[in-house]
Amino acid sequence: MIKLSPKLSQKLSYSILFLATILAIVPVVVIIFTIIKNGASAITWDFLTSMPKDGMRTGGILPAVLGTFSIVTCAISITLPIGVFAAIYLNEYTRNNLLTRIIKLAIVNLAGVPSVVYGLFGLGIFVMFLKLGVSVIAGALTLSIMELPVIITTARGALNSVPYSFREASLSLGVSRWQTIRHIVLPNALPGILTGTILSIARISGETAPILFTASVFYVPHLPHSIFDQVMTLPYHLYIVSTQIPNMPKKIIFGTALVLLIMVLTISFMAIIARIYFRKHRKW
Amino acid sequence: MSKISVKNFNLYYTNFHALKNININIKEKRITAMIGPSGCGKSTLLRSINRINDTIEGAHTSGEINISGKNIYDTEMDVDVLRRNVGMVFQRPNPFPISIYENVAFGLKVNRIASNKSVIDETVEKSLKAVLLWDDIKDKLRKSALDLTLERQQRLCIARVIAVAPYIILLDEPCSSLDPVATRRIEELMIQLKDEYTIVMVTHNMQQAARISYDTAFMLLGELIEFEKTEKIFTNPSRKETEDYVTGRFG
Numbered sequence A: 001m002i003k004l005s006p007k008l009s010q011k012l013s014y015s016i017l018f019l020a021t022i023l024a025i026v027p028v029v030v031i032i033f034t035i036i037k038n039g040a041s042a043i044t045w046d047f048l049t050s051m052p053k054d055g056m057r058t059g060g061i062l063p064a065v066l067g068t069f070s071i072v073t074c075a076i077s078i079t080l081p082i083g084v085f086a087a088i089y090l091n092e093y094t095r096n097n098l099l100t101r102i103i104k105l106a107i108v109n110l111a112g113v114p115s116v117v118y119g120l121f122g123l124g125i126f127v128m129f130l131k132l133g134v135s136v137i138a139g140a141l142t143l144s145i146m147e148l149p150v151i152i153t154t155a156r157g158a159l160n161s162v163p164y165s166f167r168e169a170s171l172s173l174g175v176s177r178w179q180t181i182r183h184i185v186l187p188n189a190l191p192g193i194l195t196g197t198i199l200s201i202a203r204i205s206g207e208t209a210p211i212l213f214t215a216s217v218f219y220v221p222h223l224p225h226s227i228f229d230q231v232m233t234l235p236y237h238l239y240i241v242s243t244q245i246p247n248m249p250k251k252i253i254f255g256t257a258l259v260l261l262i263m264v265l266t267i268s269f270m271a272i273i274a275r276i277y278f279r280k281h282r283k284w
Numbered sequence B: 001m002s003k004i005s006v007k008n009f010n011l012y013y014t015n016f017h018a019l020k021n022i023n024i025n026i027k028e029k030r031i032t033a034m035i036g037p038s039g040c041g042k043s044t045l046l047r048s049i050n051r052i053n054d055t056i057e058g059a060h061t062s063g064e065i066n067i068s069g070k071n072i073y074d075t076e077m078d079v080d081v082l083r084r085n086v087g088m089v090f091q092r093p094n095p096f097p098i099s100i101y102e103n104v105a106f107g108l109k110v111n112r113i114a115s116n117k118s119v120i121d122e123t124v125e126k127s128l129k130a131v132l133l134w135d136d137i138k139d140k141l142r143k144s145a146l147d148l149t150l151e152r153q154q155r156l157c158i159a160r161v162i163a164v165a166p167y168i169i170l171l172d173e174p175c176s177s178l179d180p181v182a183t184r185r186i187e188e189l190m191i192q193l194k195d196e197y198t199i200v201m202v203t204h205n206m207q208q209a210a211r212i213s214y215d216t217a218f219m220l221l222g223e224l225i226e227f228e229k230t231e232k233i234f235t236n237p238s239r240k241e242t243e244d245y246v247t248g249r250f251g
């Protein structure tokens, strides 16, 4: 073994840690840079607001943008209330016995199931068994099932962060358990729930596998009319223009990627802003 | 006349026997103090009187606590009604992170005791007057309660309890986070309140018990050692343990 002087080993470990950080950041920067460099010129008002033309090789991505928007909106409006109610039930109404511990553990672990598994599940249950067909609603249900564990976990965290003394104070005024939750716990947990929800929106906007078999199709010549329509979506559209169509202009591919990237980053950024705002205005 | 009568009362935290066969009769419209070394079960006994201990996992009881002749541990007891009648003030002031006004009005509004704005306004004013806070803050009712000093927060917490019109007020070391001057002022407030309310107070401060309480209960390791007139407890206790404690030999 070579013996290093403390000073040298200090320097060496510093360098290794620094290098690891750089290695983590560089690819992200390169990806973002490449996408912007190749895609920025594609982004025009027209690109965002028109239908694709000439077998997608020209024209815009409006149906994909709207498709993603409708699926995500639908999914969040399904998953948010269910997730919050489940979190309330688990946190505020159940005793800590073996069964509830198993349920809680299962929920945490469900968040680690690969998203393609949810996609196949959605295909089996919603598309085929419930005969919803490939549709916005089938995709939204699949996404909401995938996101449910995440929402439940963040909502439980937010509920837990509300001081127990608030609950005790309210209960000791003769306020019932449910009213205490409604008037004291939920309002104070809302910031945390909201921030978590925005991050979930960002996450599911970019998901491809769960909607691949359940909602997304190659091309639809019109904009979505109802939740039972099949739709184009941004992530799937990106996959198609990148791999399935010969002689695809690079500009369109990177332009689509850039739109998706900007969308996800903007939503995440909103979550960061919300978090900063709530932290500053935090009252206890 | 006794308001609260505890009979053969036991409380267990899962397997831990925290209160052992407690028997005590607390008088109406008096201040009763509970003293004893840390961990002896003062808070536990106090929290049994409005059943806020029910919220603790694994807590279970046997025996009775009768308030105005009714056993509050009876199955048909409505716990929410009980807690409205038996208010509680905690060790650390715990106002809700909303305005002063909303804090006092909270119990009224949520419990639908009053819905008429002028009735609520009136009760808020009356409650804040009862804790001698009204004159100082009547222009700041819309300000956040958390901006008040700790003493005022504690007064506000008492006002919040008074607003729902209880007849018993339980206080768990209500002055322990206050300075001596504020402590004296809260004590004076309690002396005033005892004309209208039955007050049970846990305290670590023996002078405080001596100054303001009528009866004093001395507890040790989950048992009620002695319950007597405060004067007797501090000058001529019957039990050796009590004497050791009040003369500062342990605790």
Ligand SMILES: Nc1ncnc2c1ncn2[C@@H]1O[C@H](COP(=O)(O)OP(=O)(O)OP(=O)(O)O)[C@@H](O)[C@H]1O
Residues within 6 Å of the ligand: B013, B016, B018, B036, B037, B038, B039, B040, B041, B042, B043, B044, B045, B056, B204
């Ligand atoms: N939630 C709980 N779970 C288990 N044991 C508890 C719980 N709360 C209190 N105990 C135990 O019960 C006993 C009595 O506690 P309690 O809080 O009533 O004491 P106390 O006299 O109020 O003490 P202090 O003066 O420190 O406030 C202690 O031994 C304590 O460790």
Ligand SMILES: [Mg+2]
Residues within 6 Å of the ligand: B042, B043, B044, B172, B202
């Ligand atoms: Mg205590």
